Amino acid sequence: xxxxxxxxxAARAVADIPDGASVMVGGFGVPGTPFTLIRALVDHGARDLxxxxxxxxxxGMGIDLLLQSGQMARLITSHIGLNAxxxxxxxESRVAVEFVPQGILAERIRTGGAGMAAxxxxxxxxxxxxxxxxxxxxxxxxxxLVEPALRADFALIHAAAADGFGNLRFAASAxxxxxxxxxxxxxxxxxxxxxxxxxxxxxxxxxTPGPFVDRVVALxxxxxxxxxxxxx
Numbered sequence: 001x002x003x004x005x006x007x008x009x010a011a012r013a014v015a016d017i018p019d020g021a022s023v024m025v026g027g028f029g030v031p032g033t034p035f036t037l038i039r040a041l042v043d044h045g046a047r048d049l050x051x052x053x054x055x056x057x058x059x060g061m062g063i064d065l066l067l068q069s070g071q072m073a074r075l076i077t078s079h080i081g082l083n084a085x086x087x088x089x090x091x092e093s094r095v096a097v098e099f100v101p102q103g104i105l106a107e108r109i110r111t112g113g114a115g116m117a118a119x120x121x122x123x124x125x126x127x128x129x130x131x132x133x134x135x136x137x138x139x140x141x142x143x144x145l146v147e148p149a150l151r152a153d154f155a156l157i158h159a160a161a162a163d164g165f166g167n168l169r170f171a172a173s174a175x176x177x178x179x180x181x182x183x184x185x186x187x188x189x190x191x192x193x194x195x196x197x198x199x200x201x202x203x204x205x206x207x208t209p210g211p212f213v214d215r216v217v218a219l220x221x222x223x224x225x226x227x228x229x230x231x232x
Contacts, residue, residue, distance in 0.1 A: 005164035006216045010040035013189045013215045017046045017154055024109070024150075024185050025053040025063055026157035026178035029082075032170070033062050034158040034191045035226045036219055041156070042066060048073045052109070052152055054102065054177050056080040061226050067095065076150070078102040101129065104147055106180060112149035113183025120144035155185030159208075162192035163199070166213030167206045175207060182212045191217040 014037060017023065023041070027033025042065045049072050056077060057064050064085055066072045074096045080086040089095040100108065104123060111119050122144050124130045134146040157178040160171035168190055170178055182188045190208075195218040 006166045006210075006214060007164050007195060007218060008215050010036055010191070010217045011043065013037065013217050014040045014044050014046075014154075014156075017041060017044060017049075019046050020048045020050075021046060021154060022050040022052065022152040024152040024155040024157075024177075024181040025051060026155070026176065026181050027057075027062070028054050028173065028176040029057070030062075030227070031172075032158050032174035032176045032178050033057065034156045034189075035062060035224065036191050037156040037158075037189060037217065038062055038065060040217075042069050042071065045069075045071070047071045050074040050076065050152075052076045052150060052181075054078050054105065056083040056086040058082045059085045074098070076100060076105070078105050105150075106177065108147055108150040109177065109180040109184045111147075112151040113180060116149055118146050118148045121147050150184060152181070152185045153187065155181040155188045157182055157188065157190050159190050159192045161194040161196060161201060161205075162190055162213075162216045162218075163196045163201050163210070164216065165198055166190065166210035166216055167201050168192070168208040168210075168213060169201055169205050170207050179208045182208045187214045188212055189215045189217065191219050193219050193223065 051063055051072050053063055064083055067085055067089055072095055076098045090097040130145055135143050137143050159168040161169040190213050
C-alpha cells in the first residue's frame with residue numbers, strides 16, 4: 001500500500017478553513033500550543049470562528065491574535081484570566097465565552113473523538129455550572145448532568161515529532177489536549193518540531209496514529225521566540 005506524504009506548508013494547511021468554522025486549538029499555556037498554525041490562520045483571515053481551547057493564552061500571543069484580528073466570535077474554554085484582552089472582550093460582549101471546567105472540557109473532547117454523543121457527570125450539581133443542563137436520574141436514584149460531546153471542523157495541534165504519514169509524538173506536558181483534539185476534529189492539522197521519514201518514529205513512541213492526522217507542517221529548526229519555554 002502506498003502511503004502519500006501529508007507534509008504541507010502552513011498557509012496551504014489552513015487555506016480551506018471557512019468563515020464560521022469551529023476550530024480546536026491544542027496547548028496548555030505555551031506548551032503544546034501551535035503558534036505557527038495560529039499565525040497562518042490569522043493571515044488566512046477566516047472570520048466568525050468558534051475556538052475551543054483550554055485557555056486564552058496571554059495577551060499578544062496564541063489565540064489572542066485571533067481576538068485582535070476580529071476573527072473569533074466564540075470561545076469555549078476553561079479559563080481566560082491570563083489574557084486581559086479576552087476578559088475585556090467578554091465583558092464588552094465582543095466574544096461569547098463558554099466556561100467549562102478543565103476536566104469536563106477534556107472529557108467532552110475525548111467523548112467526541114470516541115464517537116459518543118455525551119457522558120454523565122455528577123460534578124457541578126447544585127451549582128451555577130448545572131444551569132440549563134439536562135439531568136437524568138439513574139435506577140439507584142442518583143442524579144447526573146448530561147455533558148454533550150465536543151467536536152470541531154478543524155483541530156490545530158503541536159507535536160514534538162511527526163512522520164510524513166501523520167504519526168505524532170508529543171513531549172512531556174506539551175501532550176495535554178493535543179491527542180484528544182486530533183481525534184475529535186473532522187480535519188486535523190499538526191505542526192511538528194521534527195519531521196522524520198516513514199519509519200523514523202518507533203511504533204512504541206507514537207502517541208497519535210496517522211489516520212487521525214490529515215496534514216503535517218514542518219516547523220523551522222530555529223523556533224520563533226514565542227516557543228521559548230518549549231526548548232528542552
